[in-house]
Amino acid sequence: MDRPRKPTLDTVAGAVGVSRATVSNAYNRPDQLSAALRERIMETAASLGYPGPDPVARSLATRHSAAVGFMLGQGLSASFADAALSIVLDGLASTVDGHDHCLVLIPGRDKGGPRPETVARAQADVVVAYSLPDDAPALAAVRARGLPMVVIDQPVLPDTARVEVDDFGGARLAASSLWDLGHRRFGVVTFALHPDGHNGPVTPERLTSTPFRVTWDRLQGYLDVAGADTPTWECARSSRELGRAGARALMSAEPRPTALLCASDELAFGALQAVRDLGLRVPADVSVIGFDDVPAAEHADPPLTTVRQPLAEKGRHAGELALRLLNGGRPGEPTRLAVSLVSRDSTAPPE
Amino acid sequence: MDRPRKPTLDTVAGAVGVSRATVSNAYNRPDQLSAALRERIMETAASLGYPGPDPVARSLATRHSAAVGFMLGQGLSASFADAALSIVLDGLASTVDGHDHCLVLIPGRDKGGPRPETVARAQADVVVAYSLPDDAPALAAVRARGLPMVVIDQPVLPDTARVEVDDFGGARLAASSLWDLGHRRFGVVTFALHPDGHNGPVTPERLTSTPFRVTWDRLQGYLDVAGADTPTWECARSSRELGRAGARALMSAEPRPTALLCASDELAFGALQAVRDLGLRVPADVSVIGFDDVPAAEHADPPLTTVRQPLAEKGRHAGELALRLLNGGRPGEPTRLAVSLVSRDSTAPPE
DNA sequence: GAGTGTGGCTGAAGCGCTTCAGACCGTCCA
């Protein structure tokens, strides 16, 4: 039983009686041959069950692969489980949609980003890096391959397109709004300053040595208004549970804070819960503010006052930059997106 | 200025003074050469800035690409925006994580799935199809390429691995629980029966001709208990907004239903809102039941009674099947996962 | 000393496609 080999360009060319180049042209440059011939080629291809030029071989010959890569800080699964990341990806995806490019998710390990070997195998024409530490080995791997790169938020690298957000300004804005309402005793709940799984009060050393710009900026924005000595609790991840624990810890101070500044909405949701746990009310007893404005913020109980960072816009813009680089464009100046305060019902004057 | 070409295997081979095959072996089969030589090769490679074998060329030669493809019904962005889909992908991703495979998201158009051309360009060793209509052209494209495929939920195809869920049983279970509570007047809110953007009451023709098995099964499960003549509203997408509109329409009947059976949690969230809009209470005035048990169901107001389908498990299992096919395994028998009813506070006896 | 391994390395044949410099031919213009 001689199993028929999968048809290739040559098979088709042979069957039609033309050169391989012509068949290739039939697929890629219809203007290079007569319509009639092209028609004949396509028909033969169909009858032979030829699925069109093999993507890998085509990529090898053309040196591009119609795919944009996305390097994750964490495992693949974070892309779908982390609300803020999902929205960024959604934005990116919506830009890339319509260009018939696939999106290749490159899994990372912990907060350190992808292994260089993984990057080395990923097939993409351009890669987007999101919130990786400056020293991530994956970055070097991308450069070594000579792929263009666009960076979101972090890290700051020469010769890459970049889009970032005014985290400091946003945090400052949030804290100021609380200050203006009359709050003077604050607590801050932040996510990781270091990729070491630490949960607990933030020490000055941990703060100043953080490799995560976003964390640093948000914290500085909060502390700039609230005061550098504001009790601050670090959570290893941006999760509701850890936020709840952190807020609980902060609320045990005497006198307890009247406002909780959270580095993310997810942490803020936990804080909301912690306040309820104590039998207190938001915002009557304690104000809570978040950061990101994920969709759930609007449906929280009470609806969460938060800093809206244009997550989708960030992704969309990164997508545009990626597409531009794909077409040989230059990185250009970094884009900085504005943030705004979304006032809902989790903040009010103290007492 | 003669810009140095990017180094290749040959460059390294030349520099070390060995054959190209040996350098290749240094990367892929360390046991084929002496440790000392391998060492020397790696050092030279590093000093030359050689990033390792080019993934595309390697894929061409080996015919595999260390990537699993995922065909979406909709645009890329649905992967991140649709809660249930996200969880499935999360499950899939968590299986694939640790195998150093990338996940290639293949964008679809509307409910029809990816364009065949897009599939033809995607570089993956195996592709997972999720909830595509039976006649999606993308499926043919995958087969034409001879790629192994695993199908989630739909469609039913010969010679593919498959994982599915007992949608009928789940829906029946949900409806029965309401029946047992004493409900006799139902309304059903479903998502699309046809990929034509229709919103409105379901006609028997639309129902019987649907190409979406999942929709069909859930509906049949509901109607089996509630009665075939139960008022049923079709929403073009599974969105909160459309669910709200649909529920509002159903609630305008006289006498109005005492229980709303929704084909998804997202629709149920809309229904909850619709009931509130009318100044009525859930579950005192109207019971609402969902399907999927997405995380938000637990935090809905009130917490939503719903059918839990093991979304993550579905994804995880699909991932395992994909990995098995990747290693040359046979598809095997379809796996059917069980569902269960999660009783929360959105259901109660009528009145 | 002939036979048998065996670890270490190489030559060359692909993998399936794109692309570029022509070849060929009929047209058109002067």
Next chain:
DNA sequence: TGGACGGTCTGAAGCGCTTCAGCCACACTC
């Protein structure tokens, strides 16, 4: 009539890698 030209199609040189059959030298075994 001749030359320039545009439209079609082809030959052949890659793209960068893997892999398999072997070759060689050396160590063993009987």
